[in-house]
Amino acid sequence: MTTKANLPATAGSIVVPYGHVIGNEKWRGSEIAQRLQGKVRLIFEDGLGLVDFHLSNRTCILLISEADLVAGDEFKRRLVKFRNASSLRGIVIVEKTQISEQYYSGVQKLVVLELGMVLLPVANQGEASQLIIQLVREQSRDRGANPFVRKQRSQLAEPAALRAVQHIPGVGKTKALLLLQHFGSIHRLCNAPVSELEQVVGQTAAQQIYTFLHS
Template sequence: MTTKANFPAAGGSVVVPYGHVVGNEKWRGSEIAQRLQGKIKLIFEDGLGLVDFHLSNKICILYISEADLVAGDDFKRRLVRFRNANSLGGIVIVERTQISDQYFIAVQKLVVLELGMVLLPVANQAEASQLITQLVREQSKDHNSNPFLRKQCSQLLEPSVFRTVQQIPGVGKTKALLLLQQFGSIHRLCNASVEELEVVVGQTVAQQIHTFLGS
């Protein structure tokens, strides 16, 4: 079954039937598509442009594979083009493997800190299909709002945000938890002053965080 709609090249306003996921035609026959079939209602369309999957009218996924990371900077230009072209809520799924791990920190900084998008690492397409299924179920619970923009993280997103904050130099599990409890989101953390950070983690780590985030 294929639902026809007018999909702008940059992934603009898209009508996604409730309870469905609209996938880019290029994913037809892939492992991720095969694993999604039967778990969710997956339909394919040409013309999604930069977007790989639309979870709803306002939230979509851009998938960065291990091969994309190794190949060079094309994926970075794609992400920047997407971010500049529309106001969709973009979730970036990245294959973090032994081969691509060396690129992950740079990708994390670009996606989360510079572009303000959600980053979710996966090991492979099988794990990605499980994640997309969870995201769709999360949407069905709260389809009138974007769960990724709420101050209180959803149970699904919280581990990813938690891991992301831990990657900041000088921040471990305890400090990451304290920072998220204090600031509520990575966006607010990026905008925090050294003085505000000092209250939570002390002067030395506060300066490290401030320098890393480029505030």
Template sequence: VNFPVTAGSIVVPYGHVIGNEKWRGSEVAQRLQGKVRLIFEGGLGLVDFHLSNRTCILFISEADLVAGDEFKRRLVRFRKASSLRGIVIVEKTQISDQYYLGVQKFVVLELGMVLLPVANQGEASQLIIQLVREQSRDHGANPFLRKQRAQLAEPAVLQAVQQIPGVGKTKALLLLQRFGSIHRLCNVSINELEEVVGQTVAQQIYTFFLTLMC
């Protein structure tokens, strides 16, 4: 299969994942095999896995977090150079947990990207499979409904919003319907939040983002 490179991005058919050559033989690659159509390419640069619909995965491992700030420079380079939609998957373990809050603040608030924690590469592969299947289901849907679902019920965004204390799936959907994105959500007033989720949860959300920004 030929995947042309246009404007610095790879065109990926639905149901496929293009993996960076460095992941060949890894646990995450082995678990993806047979579940999605995985093909390796050597020229992906900063990106670990390319999905369809201009979505890509940047994986930050436990070792990356412990080693220092190089992963931050990589994310900044990606954000500045690419128009692709990047989802950051972070390996959150007992060892790397101490770094997670700082990474969350950097990725979500400073870069405006979606951040999803996983315990290991096995969980990372499950998340990638879920994203691929969701995109494939949406591909054949009515364009208006597809756009609406992408905004309101995209698994990666929903999971990210549900990381906020007091917010379950229903409240996450309501918040995304009202404010549209995580980046917008972290900048709204407590009064605006109260209109959607009530006083108690609004205070929890407001405090959560205030803590990240301090």
């Protein structure tokens, strides 16, 4: 259900309950909003500024659409402003299509190497919504969980997650499956140390993955 709500905001950040997503008003009526409805508790706010979607645990989504990539450099300025002004953990989802693919390497360099943010490519807004839903579910499952207990449930049923991981340099379908099976979520994969990555894919690939995910 999509509603308007006045949630508490302090120091420029919004407190988001687990299982909820706070969406920027500009996305109301969009395909991604329609696909999120019924899967998560989606609430729209018109004061999110640079952020497109707020998740719990100070995580937020900045969505770069195909139209944003083709239109010019405005999205780059938005990303830099966010990174310079915010203490939130930003995850960038970018639409990588046949039209926008020529711009992708530039976005990758800016987001990952220069800004040190996580970049997840998707084919369309449908895949973007799947990734957001997965991230919300991961956060809800991880809430209060013992970090030393490895969850056996894997995310292999999530095709959007599998495709996103395959875009990491040095990772094909086989390694993507192994990584998702081992870590169980995109969040854990992004936060994994090199030593743990090496246990799954070996030293060379582990270093490539770590370098890609961190500045």
